[in-house]
Amino acid sequence: MAFARRRGILVLVPSAAFLLMLLYLWNTDSAPLAPSRYLAGGGTVLHQPVQDWQPRPEFAFWSQVPQHYPPSAVRGLPRGKPVRFPRVQAAKFPAEASGTRRRQLRERRAAVKRTMARCWGAYRKHAWLADEVTPVSGGPKNPFGGWGATLVDALDTLWIMGMRAEFREAVDAAETGINFTTTNIRDVNIFETNIRYLGGFLAAFDLSGDVRLLRKAAEVGEMLYKAFDTPNHMPITRWDWQSAARGHKQEAPGSVLLAEIGSLSMEFTRLSMLTGEPKWFDAVQRIAEAMAAQQDDTSLPGLWPLAVNARSAVFNEGTLFPLGAMADSAYEYLPKMAALLGGLLPVYRTMYEKAMDAALRHNLFRPMNPTGEDILVAGQVRVEGKGRYSLEPQGQHLACFMGGLMALGGRLFDRPVDMDAAVGLVNGCIWAYKSFPHGIMAETFYAVPCNKSSPDARAVEDLPCRWDEDAWKLEVLRKAGRDAQGKDAAALAAAADAVIANHRLPQGFTAIPDRRYILRPEAIESVFVLYRVTGAEELLDVAWDMFTAIEKATATELANSEVRDVTSPEKPKPADSMESFWLGETLKYFYLIFSEPDLISLDEFVFNTEAHPFRRLVA
Template identity: 60%
Template sequence: MPVVRRRSIAWIALIATLTLFYFWNASTRSPPPSYTDANSRAAQGGADFWKLIPVHYPPQSIRPLPTKAPVKYPNVQTSFGKEPAEARAIREHRQRAVKLVFTKCWTSYREYAWKSDELAPVSGGKKNPFGGWAATLVDALDTLWIMDMKPEFDEAVQAAATIDFSKTDLDQVNVFETNIRYLGGFISAFDLSGDERLLHKAVEVGEMLYKAFDTPNRMPITRWAIHAAVSGKRQTAPPSLLIAEIGSLTMEFTRLSIITEDAKWFDAVQRIMDAMADQQDSTALPGLWPLVVSAKDQIFNIGNMFTLGAMADSAYEYLPKMSALMGGQLPIYQKMYEKAATAAIKHALYRPMTPQNEDILVSGAVKSENGEVTLDAQGQHLVCFLGGLLTVGGRLFNRAQDISAATKLVDGCIWTYKALPHGIMPETFHMVPCHSLDGCEWDEKAWKKEVLRLAKDKQATSVDDIIKRDRLPPGFASIPDRRYILRPEAIESVFILYRATGRADLLDSAWTMFESINRTTSTKLANSAVWDVTAPQDQQPERANSMESFWLGETLKYFYLIFSETDVISLDEYVFNTEAHPFKRLVP
């Protein structure tokens, strides 16, 4: 769906609170003829509204888009041979099953929550956590196109064209979420369909988000007081914010600049990335950036907490993907990725102790202080994206070590799904790390010792009672957040690794995951997040009456694509943003 331990204790406390809240609630196409500098008013209405708002701190100059010829990268996808008839029949059956679930959800959204952000999948109500700008509708546009639901797509485009991004009941707009869901959704649907109405909406959202950069140092406000900006008030970038929120604007802004031939969006985000690149080697864990950084002071290297998981994830995800998107025209992204991937593999990945000593990896969190690096052996469903990221980077830049790590990370996510009673991974968990990536024998005493250490009431009962009460499968030391919120990250990486390697077993793993998720989350109307995937297998976990837009925009899209023909949204032609919106790559 996405954070330089600053100067003030209050800010640290605020970020800690936000962290807890997060876990509880986380081409070569030429511009169309009608979109040229001479006719820029083709993006009517909404875009003009944002252009008319006074600019207090205009950029002194605008960096032009690169003009070098795109680099010829190695293929991300492997070569697939002729598919046997029996395998094709199985795959197409599975693909139809995924589409049926999507159609059910879309039909209910259309009936009960049309043009609202989300459907309440149990009660049939509606929710507006993302501005009330029809997040589910926009997020699902490219899914409708990919699934060949053209009548539904056309109706959705007509509805999307009427969204007024100048009006919202929210006091603050989350720039990151608006960027990846709305701007990303419009750009992707335009890249796929060529419908200029979608380009006009992309420009409108782009103009809106560009106002969040109207600060003295042209750094963005990621939690943006939109009404104050509309009224003409001056703005200052915040002193503390999440690294993911400021480091994950590049793909959407850059693609918009490429399509429109207006470099201002590219210029805006490249300023951020230049600052991050300049400070990447001077952090407490060189190669990685701390969780919290300062936009106000442009400090990206102070802080001692590091993760590739929640609140940091997509800042790393966009590094190799920007290389793919731009055809390698900016070598800085490959350099940043290689530094980050090397540091992450060395410090953040661990092999968990499991009963059968499976050769798998999990990505944890790291604290680096006074030269000492300490691993927190946590796991997150969200960080399952990392297997896909390392697969893309490993293929693009010929890094065999990244492919090896990616394979074990994906296998780790699949294993974690299977280890839980309903066949679904929880939001967060802790395990016992082996001392070596070569593995370790199962040690029940060591496992129980860690269970007791992490238990809040360790002195109130026996460790066996804690394991039974908390329903901890062997190997899991704690499960702080037992929800499944319809997340896509596991199937995302399974899909990418399958396309890159052709491993047939990944198709079966994906199908098992899909059946488990649908069985556990299905409601009369759609699918709902559930509160506790550790519930006994014969009990239905309580439903949370929540269906975030990424269920249709990401999760079901990846399930559909893994069972599609392998040339549908080829990874050698498209690159996905963090909301699973495919953008056309620049290729030679």
């Protein structure tokens, strides 16, 4: 399918000739992964870039757009002998020893694959080369530029699940059917384009070795690099690409979200590693160096504020410090960059350790719960003055990634305190899933923190956390904006009970601002990572309960849909939306947790924030 010409947008005319592709043995589910192209020897990392990676001439538009502000120098990738990190994955997986359990895992894997096949079939039939399929009405939807977001996001999932015929067809379609010189949107979201498209093509190449995928990655990389063509080389995160294509000068914005500017490093670095072209690594390393230089000077030292100034490269002004939405992946990429580059840039470990020390002290809290479970939730902190911090005890599905992050960082950098926190955070998300009537966590919620009055007073694990129903109900009333003054205990209890019933609040939850489940992956992501790190067999059953609950609540005749309200006693109503991360992330993590531990081993791969696995540089 060709992309339609759109008004006011440059479109390149494809040539009739096709470049010959490399042939690979991929006809069976057991086809081997492509070999690593990075070898260590003689104390030096021998970078061996892939040959013939340049985009085809008809798709090379962005590399030919002149730069207004070329950097005076471009730093190269680091060289040296990779650090020998501790083993990430558990040495033993008890589940692998049981023939009964192995058969059960095969059945669970097959169930996940059936869901993937159903959703892929719906996309192929009703929205081929569009960004998304609407899973109820069965039409195409293009929120991410119309560049086939679901197709690209799902490439590595298809490969991992052994769906090789579907993979080949998708690669064929992507090679000529996705054109990054035309789109129906004015402003390109650099972050989303980077993690879905650039990440998707790079991971699919790392797994399959099909050089066409690296060429498509380079096309995306050339386009995204143009967003860095500003006086100070900071990127424009919501980018008017038509203006740039016409040769107009650009300037980075005064306010950008931390996650959007801080989560470009893995993809740009991997592209430089594979192509040998250092400009992408140089571009993102400038951001990392600015973040590192200012990390100790924020109003909550160790963490960066939610919004930063790209125009002046100021990353230390602001008073709100979340770990979840709009900040999350900036922290996620710190240990992952250390792993990706074999520890050759120690700054990423340093930044991670400072950030987690601050998060442990300020952001993580123990929510009071009726069964007394020893759990943690990642909240957000507002700085109210020098040394004065206010914890907002909000839980987010997005913030569930923190458990996996701290498990990975704790293992890589031998930090037992991070491993302990990882277990608490994963259990906190499991608790939230189990607390709701359909076994699925809501998008956001509030709880009563045991350390509410002074989040930085002591280590969270030292604080007692006993269930107090009266304290819970008082907080329910406060969050609902009800006045508790002058009311006796019976009146307060009655008023709280009414709010609890009307708002369908499970015990321990004080408010649920966003009741949706949008097919998010973060909870199963952290359950998967913790399983691979610890080998804890009970996590397999937790994952299966999550999968069956999600499938039951979200399955449609065509695919799976975001649902509007997981607190509803009836089956939640679908919202007719299935973002590409359902196939790219959620189903991938469900499949992998039920697979053999050496399939995409965490000692060989590191996932970007869209669950695309990149090969690590290892000693």
